[in-house]
Amino acid sequence: MRLKTIKLAGFKSFVDPTSAHFPTNLSAVVGPNGCGKSNIIDAVRWVMGESSAKNLRGENMTDVIFNGSTGRKPVGQASIELVFDNADGSLGGEYAQYAEISIKRVVTREARSDYFLNGTRCRRKDITDIFLGTGLGPRSYAIIEQGMISRLIESKPEELRVYIEEAAGISKYKERRRETENR
Ligand code: ATP
Ligand code: MG
Numbered sequence: 001m002r003l004k005t006i007k008l009a010g011f012k013s014f015v016d017p018t019s020a021h022f023p024t025n026l027s028a029v030v031g032p033n034g035c036g037k038s039n040i041i042d043a044v045r046w047v048m049g050e051s052s053a054k055n056l057r058g059e060n061m062t063d064v065i066f067n068g069s070t071g072r073k074p075v076g077q078a079s080i081e082l083v084f085d086n087a088d089g090s091l092g093g094e095y096a097q098y099a100e101i102s103i104k105r106v107v108t109r110e111a112r113s114d115y116f117l118n119g120t121r122c123r124r125k126d127i128t129d130i131f132l133g134t135g136l137g138p139r140s141y142a143i144i145e146q147g148m149i150s151r152l153i154e155s156k157p158e159e160l161r162v163y164i165e166e167a168a169g170i171s172k173y174k175e176r177r178r179e180t181e182n183r
Contacts, residue, residue: 001090001134003044004100007081011046012039015066015075041143047080047105049115049128050138062111079106081116095130103127132172140166 008014013036042056068074081104089096104116131137165171
């Protein structure tokens, strides 16, 4: 499974609809300070269900919506879509039949969040479930940012265990057990 395309609109500095394509297994985003590189990573995390504004370098969830600049008015909503290549069927189960998987999230100024899976509205949980056990997710080790290595090294055994369980692919079973026990 590989991230193929990211489509941004009204998200942080990306006010106009913009698409970025990642045609190979290794892509780099380069540019001057403040051009929006980290905003792209924030967008990836946000669409996968990140619910903490702080983790997206903001105060409130609606801070991800373009809030205006010199000569540009703020906009009313932000949307991000990620398109994954799943031709190898690595995202198995009910998703194996799809060569492409698109996930999308839209938020409005009223703080209403909607999620879409291959164009159909779904719950946040449907999105987070897809990535459980894949190593990808809003707070996964697939995204390594400033300070994370030292956080990992300094983490307590029980915190480290969360990463190891995700890498081993057992966190999704633990999550299902937790859900069942809470029913
Ligand atoms: P650096 O190389 O310094 O890490 P960067 O390319 O990672 O820079 P970002 O942090 O992605 O830059 O982008 C910062 C820019 O995004 C700032 O100019 C900031 O004003 C703008 N920005 C962030 N949130 C919003 C928003 N809600 N509306 C408009 N612009 C925003
Ligand atoms: Mg940055």
